[in-house]
Amino acid sequence: MEKSLAHRKIEEKFPQAVLDSHAQHGDETLILRKEAILDVARLLKEDSELQFNFLMDITAVDYLGRQPRFEIVYHFMSLPFNRRLRIKLQSDDLYPTVKSLTPLWKTANWLERECFDLYGIRFEGHPNLTRIMLYEGFEGHPLRKDYPKTKRQPLIGPQN
Amino acid sequence: MIPSRSPFDPQNPLEGRVITTPFDKVLGWARKYSLFVYPFVTACCGMEYMSVSSAHYDLDRFGAAFPRFSPRQSDVLWVVGTVSHKLAPLVRRVYDQMTDPKWVIAFGACASCGGPYDNYATMQGIDTVLPVDIYIAGCPPRPEAVLDGVVKLQKMIQESKQVWK
Amino acid sequence: MDTKTASPEKEFFFTATEPEFRTQEMLLNMGPSHPAMHGIVKIAVKLQGELVVDADIEIGYLHRAFEKSCEACTWNQAIIYTDRLNYVSPIINNVGYCMAVEKLLGVEIPPRGQYIRTLLCEVSRVADHLTCVAAAAMELGAMTVFLYMMKGREYLYELLEDFCGARVTTTAVRVGGQPADLPEGWTEKLTRAIKEVRVILKECHALLTCNRIFYDRVRGTGVMKADDAMNWGFTGPCLRAAGVDYDVRKYFPYLVYDQVDWAIPVGTQGDNYDRYLVRMEEMEQSCRILEQCAKKIPNGPHSVQDKRIMLPDKKDTYGNIEGLMNHFKLIMHGHGIRVPVGEAYQAVEAGNGELGFYVVSYPIEGEEKDGCASRPWKARCRPPCFHFVAALPDMIKGDMVADVIPTFGSINMIGGELDR
Numbered sequence: 120m121e122k123s124l125a126h127r128k129i130e131e132k133f134p135q136a137v138l139d140s141h142a143q144h145g146d147e148t149l150i151l152r153k154e155a156i157l158d159v160a161r162l163l164k165e166d167s168e169l170q171f172n173f174l175m176d177i178t179a180v181d182y183l184g185r186q187p188r189f190e191i192v193y194h195f196m197s198l199p200f201n202r203r204l205r206i207k208l209q210s211d212d213l214y215p216t217v218k219s220l221t222p223l224w225k226t227a228n229w230l231e232r233e234c235f236d237l238y239g240i241r242f243e244g245h246p247n248l249t250r251i252m253l254y255e256g257f258e259g260h261p262l263r264k265d266y267p268k269t270k271r272q273p274l275i276g277p278q279n
Numbered sequence: 280m281i282p283s284r285s286p287f288d289p290q291n292p293l294e295g296r297v298i299t300t301p302f303d304k305v306l307g308w309a310r311k312y313s314l315f316v317y318p319f320v321t322a323c324c325g326m327e328y329m330s331v332s333s334a335h336y337d338l339d340r341f342g343a344a345f346p347r348f349s350p351r352q353s354d355v356l357w358v359v360g361t362v363s364h365k366l367a368p369l370v371r372r373v374y375d376q377m378t379d380p381k382w383v384i385a386f387g388a389c390a391s392c393g394g395p396y397d398n399y400a401t402m403q404g405i406d407t408v409l410p411v412d413i414y415i416a417g418c419p420p421r422p423e424a425v426l427d428g429v430v431k432l433q434k435m436i437q438e439s440k441q442v443w444k
Numbered sequence: 445m446d447t448k449t450a451s452p453e454k455e456f457f458f459t460a461t462e463p464e465f466r467t468q469e470m471l472l473n474m475g476p477s478h479p480a481m482h483g484i485v486k487i488a489v490k491l492q493g494e495l496v497v498d499a500d501i502e503i504g505y506l507h508r509a510f511e512k513s514c515e516a517c518t519w520n521q522a523i524i525y526t527d528r529l530n531y532v533s534p535i536i537n538n539v540g541y542c543m544a545v546e547k548l549l550g551v552e553i554p555p556r557g558q559y560i561r562t563l564l565c566e567v568s569r570v571a572d573h574l575t576c577v578a579a580a581a582m583e584l585g586a587m588t589v590f591l592y593m594m595k596g597r598e599y600l601y602e603l604l605e606d607f608c609g610a611r612v613t614t615t616a617v618r619v620g621g622q623p624a625d626l627p628e629g630w631t632e633k634l635t636r637a638i639k640e641v642r643v644i645l646k647e648c649h650a651l652l653t654c655n656r657i658f659y660d661r662v663r664g665t666g667v668m669k670a671d672d673a674m675n676w677g678f679t680g681p682c683l684r685a686a687g688v689d690y691d692v693r694k695y696f697p698y699l700v701y702d703q704v705d706w707a708i709p710v711g712t713q714g715d716n717y718d719r720y721l722v723r724m725e726e727m728e729q730s731c732r733i734l735e736q737c738a739k740k741i742p743n744g745p746h747s748v749q750d751k752r753i754m755l756p757d758k759k760d761t762y763g764n765i766e767g768l769m770n771h772f773k774l775i776m777h778g779h780g781i782r783v784p785v786g787e788a789y790q791a792v793e794a795g796n797g798e799l800g801f802y803v804v805s806y807p808i809e810g811e812e813k814d815g816c817a818s819r820p821w822k823a824r825c826r827p828p829c830f831h832f833v834a835a836l837p838d839m840i841k842g843d844m845v846a847d848v849i850p851t852f853g854s855i856n857m858i859g860g861e862l863d864r
């Protein structure tokens with residue numbers, strides 16, 4: 120497979136960063152080393168030939184029973200070049216820690232909070248990493264595969 | 280009951296001009312046509328609530344559409360949509376702030392029983408935390424069903440024993 | 445003559461800096477249940493007099509575990525949950541999700557199906573914008589506009605009802621095509637509805653666009669400039685109001701948007717008024733798309749002719765044994781559509797902006813069969829209005845407290861999509 124411009128640029132600048140890549144169903148995907156995300160994101164955003172100026176989405180996937188268990192997925196879009204890019208980080212820690220993208224995109228703030236709330240991913244350097252969808256006092260991270268779907272933690276009313 | 284227009288008879292001054300009826304009934308009649316609602320709109324059912332309360336279906340002709348956004352001024356709490364566990368204390372609080380007599384309508388499947396959602400975040404019906412008078416089925420209920428629910432509530436108000444101090 | 449005597453006003457008016465009138469910051473909670481918050485969200489604003497100096501937003505009151513619910517059901521069953529994301533234009537959600545799954549399956553639906561989807565999407569887009577403008581106008585006191593627009597929406601709901609039987613939660617799309625063809629006389633009805641909507645748009649333009657009261661309240665409030673908007677991840681009308689012409693339908697064309705002629709309206713200042721104008725103009729553009737599609741719609745099948753994906757016709761299900769078996773194979777527990785392992789992201793333009801679905805298929809233990817999965821491993825939705833609400837504190841800072849209402853109305857927060 121021919122390497123895309125973004126792939127080549129990243130490899131040039133951070134030779135160790137890219138672990139794997141694929142373009143399944145036409146979605147260009149890079150799997151990076153976890154530590155490299157902030158630098159790579161800065162490159163993607165600021166390089167004049169890439170200009171990935173939109174951070175569309177941050178989410179995580181829990182592949183329970185596989186190693187590595189967690190994947191943190193970023194979707195970028197470049198408006199001037201009309202291109203999309205997906206970046207994935209992998210981690211096998213129970214509470215993976217990755218660098219926050221809040222210095223680059225303001226919208227990363229809430230996206231990361233949501234990811235923390237529902238998956239328990241820790242974002243280093245985030246200004247306010249608290250629960251956003253659920254409430255204080257909720258235990259566990261419900262979108263993890265080992266959280267039972269109907270395990271309720273009501274504030275008032277009957278317990279389950 | 281329309282009083283007949285018989286000519287005034289000085290011998291029998293009340294004839295045809297006065298109806299006698301139990302106090303309860305009058306009060307019920309007055310109450311059922313002056314329902315001030317508190318729409319607690321949370322989710323998709325709100326779209327149908329909007330349809331019902333606007334011109335096409337016109338809830339106003341039943342005397343039950345005037346929204347009051349202060350719980351202290353309203354009689355009927357419409358819980359329209361899903362109530363999550365995070366929201367439950369707030370619904371309860373709104374209910375507690377309403378003055379008596381008060382009624383509750385659970386609008387839609389979610390408010391009645393949880394609807395399509397059975398998971399860690401949603402409550403299985405608001406009747407786990409507050410008493411409900413009318414359940415309107417549907418996801419969301421069609422406007423006709425809502426009108427039916429309102430008429431049922433009015434009937435219920437008319438027939439129930441009126442609390443009055 | 446001594447000109448330096450104190451001016452007469454001085455004796456009667458104190459400026460805020462004088463010690464007698466020391467002001468104090470005040471914290472005001474708007475919501476969670478507030479007449480101007482359609483949906484449940486809490487905005488805590490910090491006020492200096494009437495100026496908003498800071499704001500804090502609490503969301504999550506309508507978190508209904510969209511993803512967890514989707515993971516527990518089959519590919520087609522998950523469609524009902526996508527309905528309830530943006531419940532004002534559910535069909536666009538359905539289409540987005542189904543297209544993502546179709547991408548995983550590697551199928552493309554036939555042209556007629558694509559045209560039907562486009563028609564339905566645009567009908568819902570008009571309904572979405574109507575609702576947004578109506579609610580925003582009502583909160584500013586324009587009750588007539590609300591009633592007119594709700595009337596217009598009723599015509600569109602009738603169209604949807606004719607197609608799928610439901611008004612709001614439609615579930616009108618399946619993985620692999622449409623469950624049914626357009627009913628007879630639908631396009632004629634559509635033409636009539638478009639005519640009605642155009643009349644309503646004209647009336648509302650007359651009521652609002654040059655209305656002094658409305659103009660003064662929305663012009664220059666809730667400003668979000670293009671650079672900031674991109675940084676916040678804005679898409680849809682809110683981004684276009686700031687002057688960036690990003691529209692998924694043009695940039696990454698899907699369905700048949702590249703075969704019809706329409707334009708992207710853009711604003712200049714990114715304030716509430718521009719957002720309102722962009723929405724009004726988009727409705728007109730949607731009407732144009734609808735008209736062209738209704739003319740161009742080709743004949744042919746409306747879904748893929750693949751027995752492993754689409755249910756057979758009801759006629760076959762009840763009429764012959766193959767159809768019945770086929771139906772069972774797709775419906776029964778443990779059977780159903782099998783989607784190859786992989787991941788796909790599909791973006792569509794919803795009423796509010798880019799609505800993305802990131803769907804992962806991964807073999808579930810015990811249910812796996814030749815590398816295919818019968819349930820979504822993950823179905824993530826990228827909600828457009830999440831980003832708007834995140835940026836709301838920035839937009840209302842420096843405005844008056846009364847400007848919070850139009851700003852909140854014009855970003856069109858939809859609870860189901862925001863909290864999922």
Ligand code: SF4
Nearest residue numbers: 323360387388389418
């Ligand atoms: S009953 Fe259905 S339409 Fe109503 S709030 Fe629940 S899911 Fe939405």
